[in-house]
Amino acid sequence: MAGRQWEGSTFGNGWMHRNLVRLLRMVGPRPVYAFSSLFIVPWCVLFNRSGRSAYAFFHTRLGFPSLKSCWLTYRNHCLFSQVVIDRFAMYAGKSFEVEYEGDAFFKALEAKEEGFVMLSSHIGNYEIAGYSLVSARKGIHAVVYSSEKESVMRNRSGMFGKTNVSMIAMQEDMSHLFEIDRALVRGDIVSFPTDRHMAGSRCIRAPFLGKEASFPQGPFSVAAMRGVDVLSVNVMKEGAKKYKIYLTPLGYGRDLPRREQIGQLCRAYIAELERMVRLYPTQWFNFFDFWA
Amino acid sequence: MDELLYNLKLQIIDALNLEDMTPEDIDDDAPLFGDGLGLDSIDALELIVILDKHYGIKLASPAQGKEVFKSINCIADYIRKNRSK
Numbered sequence: 001m002a003g004r005q006w007e008g009s010t011f012g013n014g015w016m017h018r019n020l021v022r023l024l025r026m027v028g029p030r031p032v033y034a035f036s037s038l039f040i041v042p043w044c045v046l047f048n049r050s051g052r053s054a055y056a057f058f059h060t061r062l063g064f065p066s067l068k069s070c071w072l073t074y075r076n077h078c079l080f081s082q083v084v085i086d087r088f089a090m091y092a093g094k095s096f097e098v099e100y101e102g103d104a105f106f107k108a109l110e111a112k113e114e115g116f117v118m119l120s121s122h123i124g125n126y127e128i129a130g131y132s133l134v135s136a137r138k139g140i141h142a143v144v145y146s147s148e149k150e151s152v153m154r155n156r157s158g159m160f161g162k163t164n165v166s167m168i169a170m171q172e173d174m175s176h177l178f179e180i181d182r183a184l185v186r187g188d189i190v191s192f193p194t195d196r197h198m199a200g201s202r203c204i205r206a207p208f209l210g211k212e213a214s215f216p217q218g219p220f221s222v223a224a225m226r227g228v229d230v231l232s233v234n235v236m237k238e239g240a241k242k243y244k245i246y247l248t249p250l251g252y253g254r255d256l257p258r259r260e261q262i263g264q265l266c267r268a269y270i271a272e273l274e275r276m277v278r279l280y281p282t283q284w285f286n287f288f289d290f291w292a
Numbered sequence: 293m294d295e296l297l298y299n300l301k302l303q304i305i306d307a308l309n310l311e312d313m314t315p316e317d318i319d320d321d322a323p324l325f326g327d328g329l330g331l332d333s334i335d336a337l338e339l340i341v342i343l344d345k346h347y348g349i350k351l352a353s354p355a356q357g358k359e360v361f362k363s364i365n366c367i368a369d370y371i372r373k374n375r376s377k
Contacts, residue, residue, distance in 0.1 A: 173354045177337045185344070202334055221334045225307075225341045259309045 011084045024092035026243065030240060036081040045077050050287035061209045061291075067103050076282045083125035083237055083285070090131055095255055098132045102247035109229050110135050115184040116229040118217055119250070119269055121195035122285045123276055124236040128243050130165050133233070139188040140165045143180065144221075169274070191218035193231070194269060195286060204266050209274060213291045215266055224261040227254050232272040236280045248272050297368050302362075303346060307338045320365045336361060342372035343367075 024032060045051040052075045058069035086096065109116045115138070120126040130142060144167050168179045168190075183190050193259055197203050197216035204215045223230045230250040238244050250268040252261045302316035308331070324339075333341075339361055341351040349371065351357050360370045363366050 174333045174336055175354045177340070178331060178351070178354060178357070181337060181340055181344075202332060218334050222337065225338055226325065257309065258307060 014255070017032060018087045020085075021092045024085070024089045024094065029082070029089045029094065032085050033078075036085065037078045038138050041074065041077040041081055045074055050077065050080075053289065054284075055285045057284060058281070061211070062277075072116070072282055074113065076284070077154070079237060079282050080285050082240075083283075086125060086237070089128050095285045096128060096132075097242045099130065099242070099244045099246065101244065102249075103245070105231060105249045106133065106247050109231065110189075112229075113187050114228055115226070116189055116231065117219065117223040118189060118191040118231045118233045119194040120191065120208075120233050120235075121193070121273055121276075123195075123273070124234055124283045125243065125276045126193075126233065126235050128235045129233055129245055132235075132243070133247075135164065135189060135243060138164075139186075140182065140191060141168050141179070141183045141188060142166070143168045143170065143176065144192065145170055145193075165282055180222060181226070184222070184228055190222070192216075192222070195273070195290070196218050196288075206266055206270055208270050208290070209277065210211070211291045215270070217262060217266075220262045220265040220269070221258075223265060224252065224258055230269075232269055234272075234276045235281055236276065246276065294368070296371060297364060299346075300342075300368055300371070301364060303342050304339070307342055318364060320368075321363050323363060324361055328342065333363075339367070341370070347371050347374075349374050355369055 013207070020032075045054075048102075049074055052074040055069050058064045059066060060073045066071060084102070086094075090096075118140075120129070130140070134140075142165060168176050171178050174259060180190050194215065202217040204217050205212045206215060207213075208215075227285045230252070232250055234245075234246045236244050236246065236250075250265055252264040252268065252271065253260070256264070297320060298315050304310070304318070305313055305315070310329075310351050318329065322329065325336075336357060340351055340357065343351060343360075351360065360366055
């Protein structure tokens, strides 16, 4: 596990993704949840690196006893399979009930002329926000890893085609930076994954759940550079057909030196992420060594 | 030192938190990325914002950025030719 970097893509190939969408159209998510919980999750928990990573998270980071950590690891993998299935269920045309906490903050920022930044992590099911948290006035640009599977990107593009959400893929030639900057200058919304960093990218080391972890500096830097508002967005699964979206504004001193602005934003983001992990410990889906 | 070069270096030092450097420490012709100042892609975005905020210049593409951000002298030349502020 040590030193393993996130590679930036969803498991499975295009054939598997297409057939999963077909199956979900026919039978809905519940039978697929059950199949996954009985036949796929136990195998992953026992033989996949993710099982060891999740166990270490519950036992070492959150301090649960061994047996409980084993059970939470199983529950965590069941929920992870369910949020992945839900994502494909959305591609298959299914919908979910969504409750909001803090949507007034989103509406207030949406009403302003200036753009703003939304930060998310691999906790819960952020992609649901792309279909539920829509803006009538502003375009929403989701920064994604360019290594994501073509079939997933095509499915997302198909779904997002019905909304004003578009994707900005990270590129080696830095063209994504131009797109991000243009979007913010235009007054749009830019959404960043904030808990994974690619090899070689600049990081901030900060205490998270009791030990130093690495957070990508880019999202905080971009927000501070343009002096825009920042919202933390977490979309948590609350039931088979229900999600709750938490929107929390993150404050920072706009007149402070840039390094302090970035530090303040990072600490505010971590505090909110820790709150979410404590509320929904089994929905932490970062199966790589976040604290390496 | 040319006033534009001096101000540009101050803006870069401020934006990129190069607190232990002075304008005199930055070579006008040294590469900004890689072996020179060692800047990276986030710093490139800071430079894009500096050009926009202080000089009213909007760079259109990464290819253009690559040419403009070669060195302090390259940025200063580009500002002289294209500034609107």
